[in-house]
Amino acid sequence: MTGLFAIVLVAAPTLAVLAMLVAPRREFAEIVNLLASIVSFAASIALALTAPPHGVTFLSHYVIVDPLGAWIILCAAIVYLLASIYALGYMRTLDEDERLPRFYQLFATFALTIFIAPLMNNPGVYWIAIEMTTVVSTFLVAFEQAPEAIEAGWKYIIVVSAGITLALLGTVLFYWNGTFVLGPTYDMTWAILRHAAPRMNHPLLLLSFLLVLVGYGTKVGLAPMHTWLPDAHSEGPTPVSAMLSGALLNTAMVGIVRYLAVLHGAAMVALPGQILVAFGVVSLVVAALFIVRQRGVKRLMAYSSVEHMGIVALGFGFGGPLGVAGAMYHMLNHSLNKSLMFFGAGNAMRSYGAKAMARITSFARHFPVSGALWLAGAVAITGAPPFGLFASELTILRAGFAGIGLWAAIVMAVLLIVIFIGFLNHFRLMYHDGAEPDSAPAPVSRWCVAPMWLALVPLLIFGLWWPSGFWRDFQTVAHDIAGVPAVAARQQAQTTSPVVPRRPA
Amino acid sequence: MTAFHASPVVASIFSLIAIASLLLAFVMLGSRWMRHYLMAFAAQSWLIAILSASVGYIDRYPELYVIAILTALFRGLLLPYLLLRIVRRMNVEREIVPVLQPSSSLVIGAISVVFALAVAEHIGTSLDLSSKVVILALTVMLSMKLIGYLMLAARHEAVSQVLGLLVLENGIFLGTQILVPGMPMLLELVILFDLLIVVVCFGVLVRYLMGQVGSTSTLHLRRLVG
Numbered sequence: 100m101t102g103l104f105a106i107v108l109v110a111a112p113t114l115a116v117l118a119m120l121v122a123p124r125r126e127f128a129e130i131v132n133l134l135a136s137i138v139s140f141a142a143s144i145a146l147a148l149t150a151p152p153h154g155v156t157f158l159s160h161y162v163i164v165d166p167l168g169a170w171i172i173l174c175a176a177i178v179y180l181l182a183s184i185y186a187l188g189y190m191r192t193l194d195e196d197e198r199l200p201r202f203y204q205l206f207a208t209f210a211l212t213i214f215i216a217p218l219m220n221n222p223g224v225y226w227i228a229i230e231m232t233t234v235v236s237t238f239l240v241a242f243e244q245a246p247e248a249i250e251a252g253w254k255y256i257i258v259v260s261a262g263i264t265l266a267l268l269g270t271v272l273f274y275w276n277g278t279f280v281l282g283p284t285y286d287m288t289w290a291i292l293r294h295a296a297p298r299m300n301h302p303l304l305l306l307s308f309l310l311v312l313v314g315y316g317t318k319v320g321l322a323p324m325h326t327w328l329p330d331a332h333s334e335g336p337t338p339v340s341a342m343l344s345g346a347l348l349n350t351a352m353v354g355i356v357r358y359l360a361v362l363h364g365a366a367m368v369a370l371p372g373q374i375l376v377a378f379g380v381v382s383l384v385v386a387a388l389f390i391v392r393q394r395g396v397k398r399l400m401a402y403s404s405v406e407h408m409g410i411v412a413l414g415f416g417f418g419g420p421l422g423v424a425g426a427m428y429h430m431l432n433h434s435l436n437k438s439l440m441f442f443g444a445g446n447a448m449r450s451y452g453a454k455a456m457a458r459i460t461s462f463a464r465h466f467p468v469s470g471a472l473w474l475a476g477a478v479a480i481t482g483a484p485p486f487g488l489f490a491s492e493l494t495i496l497r498a499g500f501a502g503i504g505l506w507a508a509i510v511m512a513v514l515l516i517v518i519f520i521g522f523l524n525h526f527r528l529m530y531h532d533g534a535e536p537d538s539a540p541a542p543v544s545r546w547c548v549a550p551m552w553l554a555l556v557p558l559l560i561f562g563l564w565w566p567s568g569f570w571r572d573f574q575t576v577a578h579d580i581a582g583v584p585a586v587a588a589r590q591q592a593q594t595t596s597p598v599v600p601r602r603p604a
Numbered sequence: 605m606t607a608f609h610a611s612p613v614v615a616s617i618f619s620l621i622a623i624a625s626l627l628l629a630f631v632m633l634g635s636r637w638m639r640h641y642l643m644a645f646a647a648q649s650w651l652i653a654i655l656s657a658s659v660g661y662i663d664r665y666p667e668l669y670v671i672a673i674l675t676a677l678f679r680g681l682l683l684p685y686l687l688l689r690i691v692r693r694m695n696v697e698r699e700i701v702p703v704l705q706p707s708s709s710l711v712i713g714a715i716s717v718v719f720a721l722a723v724a725e726h727i728g729t730s731l732d733l734s735s736k737v738v739i740l741a742l743t744v745m746l747s748m749k750l751i752g753y754l755m756l757a758a759r760h761e762a763v764s765q766v767l768g769l770l771v772l773e774n775g776i777f778l779g780t781q782i783l784v785p786g787m788p789m790l791l792e793l794v795i796l797f798d799l800l801i802v803v804v805c806f807g808v809l810v811r812y813l814m815g816q817v818g819s820t821s822t823l824h825l826r827r828l829v830g
């Protein structure tokens with residue numbers, strides 16, 4: 100069954116792209132893309148439910164479906180669905196009607212590459228899948244063809260391609276290290292690398308991990324390799340920004356987590372974790388500084404993505420059941436919440452015709468409904484209760500206080516407060532009844548508001564109630580990373596209950 | 605694996621090719637004419653193709669012949685041709701305003717080779733490697749990596765940035781042939797193919813740059829800050 104769901108997941112966007120190539124008409128492309136996103140969303144839920152704890156491989160071990168990969172795909176499919184709904188309203192306001200079929204072809208291809216990457220069981224092929232996501236999304240970023248968009252696209256492909264060659268070097272070194280154990284030719288998979296890791300050369304293992312971390316970290320947007328991220332996220336069309344932030348960054352994080360598991364296999368736990376924690380803290384510092392002084396509305400959201408990827412890195416770096424659970428839950432909540440934030444920012448940008456926050460005033464008076472939704476999202480993204488990100492951030496903080504990362508947890512808590520104040524201050528100014536804009540803001544399509552509801556409601560639910568099914572899933576992954584057999588993990592999951600407050604504190 | 609206990613003749617052939625590729629990287633670093641760049645890159649790719657073929661012959665990996673032919677065709681002919689077309693169309697014969705003078709970039713390049721050698725020696729000691737070829741391959745791999753980054757940082761022309769990226773990948777490819785000749789062929793094939801797609805994408809983007817920004821110098825890309 101799992102294999103069937105994986106095929107449906109990949110086939111839906113593939114068929115959509117083919118159909119759009121055959122009949123490049125606007126309405127047809129919109130409907131086909133939406134259908135593909137609905138089908139792949141359904142398939143991703145089924146995949147997450149049926150993924151066996153230890154993972155199952157297909158196509159002579161090239162494809163793996165495991166709880167971690169299925170979870171990332173679920174997050175990506177949610178964003179793809181929301182962004183596809185949003186695109187129906189948003190893309191028509193761009194006056195690019197004749198190029199819209201091309202947009203939807205690229206958009207569905209982008210979703211396809213994002214779905215494929217977490218399914219790859221061979222680290223080399225995973226690298227290629229990640230490279231493919233870059234190639235496709237560059238053209239989405241540059242879609243509007245304004246000089247800024249081209250600049251963002253150029254920076255994106257140069258910085259990310261240059262960074263990701265480090266990951267290729269790391270991959271080659273991992274393979275080379277494996278040849279000392281397994282002989283000159285072997286099929287490299289995550290499981291085989293991990294199995295051979297205890298007998299590999301440890302300093303070389305650490306060097307390779309560092310290379311891979313910096314390489315994929317570029318794609319994840321960890322500071323100081325994040326420089327492409329604010330440009331690409333702010334200059335692409337808004338549905339693309341949501342996909343980049345909510346889906347793509349997680350997809351690259353999978354690689355880091357899987358290599359982390361390989362190092363755990365060699366009983367190297369503390370140092371790799373600390374390195375990941377250090378990158379997380381630097382990302383938080385950089386994000387906090389740029390959020391406080393930010394002027395562009397979509398750049399604000401982009402730096403918030405740097406912040407949240409830093410938090411996810413902290414979660415995986417702290418490790419343990421709490422850290423991994425918090426990080427994975429954070430990925431889901433961040434995908435929902437950041438889509439909501441970008442949708443709101445896109446609406447504001449289009450209706451006021453400005454990218455600068457200074458020109459957006461009296462937002463709630465002009466847009467009571469979407470204004471309220473966006474403001475709720477802003478409160479949620481800064482980690483305030485009762486929304487999902489509060490639960491996941493608290494869990495990650497608890498992991499930090501319990502484990503090795505006491506200092507990092509303290510820094511994280513302080514920076515979260517700074518970001519809370521800085522981020523909401525921008526919203527205060529945008530909602531303030533100040534000077535009227537020169538022309539009345541343009542109305543916003545219903546298609547642009549509906550996905551905001553669809554993102555906010557689950558976010559609220561996940562803040563109040565942490566489903567125990569998720570918890571079991573997270574524990575399986577946590578024990579898989581730490582190297583404890585999955586059977587023990589399941590037993591432990593049944594005895595451990597979710598440790599989050601049921602009510603807002 | 606045979607590279608670890610190769611005969612002296614074989615070892616010296618491998619070393620010769622590796623060092624010649626490194627020298628070509630320096631040629632690229634020290635020149636500011638696009639055409640010289642492209643020729644040095646093509647020559648480097650041909651050297652790597654020869655290396656693949658000879659590793660395939662000596663270690664008996666017949667699939668490396670295919671890799672060698674494809675490397676020569678893709679990296680040695682097709683990619684330089686595509687880039688040459690861009691250069692001709694854009695009418696950029698050389699770097700107009702280099703950040704670093706060629707002489708200073710040569711010095712920094714030399715320093716990075718020394719650094720790469722130190723790292724490679726360190727890895728070699730920790731692995732108890734007796735073979736000097738492997739350490740040399742590691743050194744060349746790491747220093748071409750550093751030189752590639754230097755080229756990316758110190759050059760502005762869009763085409764030279766693409767070439768910088770290609771040097772990064774050439775370094776990895778060269779090291780791969782000596783360190784892990786048995787790496788599954790599928791992987792190398794797909795990476796070659798991937799490279800072609802990336803370069804085509806760059807071609808399209810360069811055309812956008814020319815059309816919208818009016819220049820192919822990345823010095824003019826400075827709208828997005830903060």
